[in-house]
Amino acid sequence: MGRRPCCAKEGLNRGAWSAREDKILMNYIQVHGEGKWRDLPQRAGLKRCGKSCRLRWLNYLRPDIKRGNISAEEEELIIRLHKLLGNRWSLIAGRLPGRTDNEIKNYWNTNLSKRLQEYDKVFDSNKQVNTLRTKGIIWESNQGEKVDTHPVIRTKAVRCRKVIIPWQLGNQINQNTVPGCYSESPCFSALQEDNSDGFLMDFHIDDLFISDVLYSDSRQDHIKANECESMGDGEVQAAKSNMSCRPDDDSPVDPLVYDARLEDSMDEARAAENWRASDPILPNDDLELKTFASFLNSEHHDHWIS
DNA sequence: AATCTTTGCAACCGCAAGACA
DNA sequence: ATGTCTTGCGGTTGCAAAGAT
Known part of the structure; x- marks a missing residue:
């Protein structure tokens, strides 16, 4: 029946x-x-x-529906939560008081996903140029002018090199300015090296597209997010869940460290906003791909950065 | 001014989970 | 254990408004 x-x-x-x-x-x-x-x-x-x-x-x-445009803060949170939760719009909406799942879904589909696609295109169109650079056929100095081309022998493979997100311009690169990058991590040790001349030389751009950055470990986050749904609402909780529910992060966290990481987590969301709002990214731009790696909350830094 | 195209959003649809008999 | 009902979710569609030609 x-x-x-x-x-x-x-x-x-x-x-x-x-x-x-x-x-x-x-x-x-x-x-x-x-x-x-x-x-x-x-x-x-x-x-x-x-x-x-x-x-x-x-x-x-419903009387508690919030009218009007999505604010920058809300957009930031949507991006953050979408990374964590995927297309689970009702869960995302649950953390944005007054917003509905339908509204957020529409906003994502009409605004955010398009912007991300644009960045994918930019990376894609520069892929060939990077291949040539990688092979030493094209090389540019730090100032951008073309110089003699020599095949460069790499002594060690490095995936993510000197790349700076606009919001970080002017900052010294250290463990305080790169969210999620601590002195004991491979990320930090890689940062300490001055390898500007090795920028992208062994960087497999196929391995790191913007969409990858945003979605790559969402599956793991997804699973963990289910375990965290009992947590309270709000941006801080979202950031907390992002930290405390990481797959391999079962150890107790010192409150001070926790707060610092929480702030880092929030910074990452802000970084995403600034990154999207900036001009199209060219491979030779100063872009901190390490930050993208940390944006993944990645305990797999070494997957991205050797 | 008229027509065509694109965009944004409200609404619809099918499916699934949980509750209940 | 099984079937039905209710509710909720996410993908998709349709349409009106805005923009382009």
Whole structure:
């Protein structure tokens, strides 16, 4: 026996809701409360499907819906949470008071994903140039002018080299300015080397695209996020969950270190915003790919940076 | 001014999980 | 244990508005 349809489709209104329908629905819910969506249209006198009523209420009529544009802070949080949770819009919306999953999903699809695609294209179009650079066919000095081309023998493979995100320009590279990069990590030791002349020489750009940066370990985060759903709402909690739920991070954390890492976690989200807001990134731009690696919250720094 | 194209968003649809009988 | 109901979720669609030609 098949499943009963949620409602009889015949004779029901579809499409955009009229002001009158909105009023009827609001009045009904104010009196009777939410729930029992299947029977609600009949009892309220609406020629709508119950699902449609529920959706209209949740996405538009609910009194706590926040109107207006997504703020920079909210956008930052969406990016951060999307990295953690993937397309789990309801979970993301749960951390953005007043925003609905539908709204966030739309915002992601119409704004954020497009911007990210643009960056993918930029990286893709520069891929060939980098290949030539890698082979020593093209080489440029730090000032950008072309110089004699010599095949460069690399003594050791280095994936992520001297690249600086705009927000970090002017900062000394050290463990305080590179989120998630601590003195004991391979990331930090690599930073200590002055290898500007080795920039991208052994960097396999295929291995590191913007989309990869944002999505690559989302699966692991995804799993851990499920374990963290009991945590409270808000940006800080998101950052905390991001840190404390890392797959291999079971050890107790000193509160001071914890706070520092929490701040780092927040910085990473801000870094993402600045990165996206900046001009298109060219391979020879000063871009701190190490920061991207740390943006992954990656305990796998050594996967990216040798 | 008219037409075509693109964009943004509200709404729809199918599916799945959990509750319940 | 099984079937049905209710609710919620995420992907997709359709349409109106805005922009381009």
